[in-house]
Amino acid sequence: MCSKEIGRAGAEYSPAERESIQGREAAERESFTIAIDDLRERKVYIESYGCTYNHADARRLAAILEGLGCTLTGPDEADAVIVNTCTVIEATERKMLRRLALFAGSDLYVTGCMPLVQMEAIRSVCTPHVILPAEIQERAGSVGSRGTGAIGVVQVAGGCVGRCSYCITRLARGRLVSALSEDILDAVRHLVASGVYEIQLTGQDVAAWGLDRGESLPELLSAITDIPGRFAVRPGMMHPASVLGILKPLIDVYASNKIFGFLHIPVQSGSDAVLERMQRGYRAADVIGIVDAFRERYPDMMISSDFIAGFPGETDEDFSQTLAFLRRAAFVKVNVTRYSRRPGTPAAALKDLPERIRKDRSRALLAEANRIYDSYNERWMGRETSIVATEKNAPETTVCRNPCYLNVVVREDLPFGFSGRAVITENRRHYVVGELLQDI
Numbered sequence: 001m002c003s004k005e006i007g008r009a010g011a012e013y014s015p016a017e018r019e020s021i022q023g024r025e026a027a028e029r030e031s032f033t034i035a036i037d038d039l040r041e042r043k044v045y046i047e048s049y050g051c052t053y054n055h056a057d058a059r060r061l062a063a064i065l066e067g068l069g070c071t072l073t074g075p076d077e078a079d080a081v082i083v084n085t086c087t088v089i090e091a092t093e094r095k096m097l098r099r100l101a102l103f104a105g106s107d108l109y110v111t112g113c114m115p116l117v118q119m120e121a122i123r124s125v126c127t128p129h130v131i132l133p134a135e136i137q138e139r140a141g142s143v144g145s146r147g148t149g150a151i152g153v154v155q156v157a158g159g160c161v162g163r164c165s166y167c168i169t170r171l172a173r174g175r176l177v178s179a180l181s182e183d184i185l186d187a188v189r190h191l192v193a194s195g196v197y198e199i200q201l202t203g204q205d206v207a208a209w210g211l212d213r214g215e216s217l218p219e220l221l222s223a224i225t226d227i228p229g230r231f232a233v234r235p236g237m238m239h240p241a242s243v244l245g246i247l248k249p250l251i252d253v254y255a256s257n258k259i260f261g262f263l264h265i266p267v268q269s270g271s272d273a274v275l276e277r278m279q280r281g282y283r284a285a286d287v288i289g290i291v292d293a294f295r296e297r298y299p300d301m302m303i304s305s306d307f308i309a310g311f312p313g314e315t316d317e318d319f320s321q322t323l324a325f326l327r328r329a330a331f332v333k334v335n336v337t338r339y340s341r342r343p344g345t346p347a348a349a350l351k352d353l354p355e356r357i358r359k360d361r362s363r364a365l366l367a368e369a370n371r372i373y374d375s376y377n378e379r380w381m382g383r384e385t386s387i388v389a390t391e392k393n394a395p396e397t398t399v400c401r402n403p404c405y406l407n408v409v410v411r412e413d414l415p416f417g418f419s420g421r422a423v424i425t426e427n428r429r430h431y432v433v434g435e436l437l438q439d440i
Contacts, residue, residue, distance in 0.1 A: 036061075036131060036139060039109070041069040045078035047099065050086025052202040052236060054112055056153040058084045059145040061111070061136050081106045082131065085114035088169055090340035093118070101125040111136070113172035117344060133158075133173075143179045144187025149391040149399075150198060150416035152191035156184055156220070157203035161211055162239055165279045166308070168342035169204060178209050181220055185227065192229040197417050198260075198390050198401065199224075199233045207238035207246065218249035225256040230417075232257070232388070234405060237264045241281040243290055251297055261298050262405035265290060266306035266335075270325025271318035274311050279346075284325055291329050300379070300404050304333035307365055310358030311339045312350035319361050326368050332376045334369035338362045370429060377427040380406065387422050387434060389414040400434065407431035 044065055048058035061082070062072055075081060081103045087093045096114055104126035111131040115122060122128065137158070144154045157178045160170050188199055203209065209217045217235075224233055243250065243265060253259065267287045269275050275283065294301055307322065326334070338358040341348040387400035387408050398414040399407065400422070408422060409431050422434030 036064055036135060037068065039065055039068065039070055039080055042080050043071045043073045043078045044080045044082060045073055045075045046082045046084065048084035049096065050088065050112065052153060052200060053155055054084060054086055056145050056155050056202060057133055057136050060140040064139050079107060080109060082109040082111060085110060085112035087114045087118055089337055097121065097125050113169060116172040117168055142187050142190065143183050144191050146191065146194060146196065150196055151200060151390055152196035153200045153202055154184055154187045155179065155203065156201050156206060157209045160204040161208050162205065162281065163279050165277065166342060166345055166347040168345055171344055173204055176208050176212050178213050181215065181223065184220065185223060188224055188227055192227065192231045195417060197231050197388050199231055200236060201233060202236040205239040205242055206236040207242035216246050218246055218253045221253045221259060225258040232260050234260045234262055237266060240265045240267060240287050240290060244282065244286055247290060247293060251293055254298065260405040261301040261403055263294060263301065263303045268306060268308045269311060270322035274314050274318050277313055278311060288329060302332045302405050305331040306335040308337055308339050309362035309365055310353045312347060312352060314353065323364060323368060326365060330372050332373065336362050336365045373429050374427060377432050380424040380432055381427060382423065384421055384423050384437065387420060389416055389418040408434040410434050410436050412436055
């Protein structure tokens, strides 16, 4: 199924989904929503969870508050607390409710996905004010925000065109709304001018950018690479069905040295039967076609994916197909999540597999993924590669990235944005160690 068909299907909602969406729309109308201006000149603590997009919302909110004379501080000194929530899986929801209960005695504000779809659950532990994500979007002056180190984040789109049967995020964030291309380009220019090297493009489905405007992601990426300056773009998560509609031009634009050789395509399962129940809109062979097409052009490219272990109805044969798929695709980074039902989604009506089976299958997928990580890293042993310093996680070491987005740790204190060459000397599975070949 192509991305256009996914878009048409995305307009159809089940009764349970419609109820969740109506709850979100009611949340947007309710009088408990407090304007951000009511936090003016106060001491505020912000706690943020979830995806890159959500954390970028938190940084944009922080910038808005600073413009209102607020002081951002720790929880003990704050007279107002904001929790930016995520509810993508049940374990995260439980954590959010624990954090909200902890701050129930504070002047508490809640934002993120959870108040849009689970306000009743929130009210079971506290009665907070609400800052809707849309309010942050309206007040923020840019779709870009400065992250840690030499990293900047640009929110290219909110919402999606999919209809995945298990996903609560699409009920919270709604249909696709692409940021204007000029706003995105302005954000990139500003971040590059501020000293950022790595530009992370984020959205629920980055590949879908522009479908609602008659534009396409390859066109956007091409325009970004025309911006003067020294930087590289890391495109965010892309739904495989959306990638299928732009595959050739997307592969072509990746030839630019201003785009990291990194692709994140969450496949979720290697079984066509499971993919159909998930309503993902593609077959396993479609994803293999994407992987092979990219690797034919860029052999060292890092391609990552996500899998859900133990989706309702997943048989032993289905899981065997998923394991075989993972080996065949050889994804270099894999996020494995045990299935958990989310309220208001069609899959919530399905019978769960026993927790033991979900746990065993999750462990098996992670074991295979670890083998693939090691195999990929071993290919780099003894090789020279260019690197750029982007982050610091430990004293006297620097986290760098090479053109394929390989995580290279150098045991030297390098300034952000430093570029040089290193020889890869050690495989630490989730990163490699490099020895610098060029003095600062």
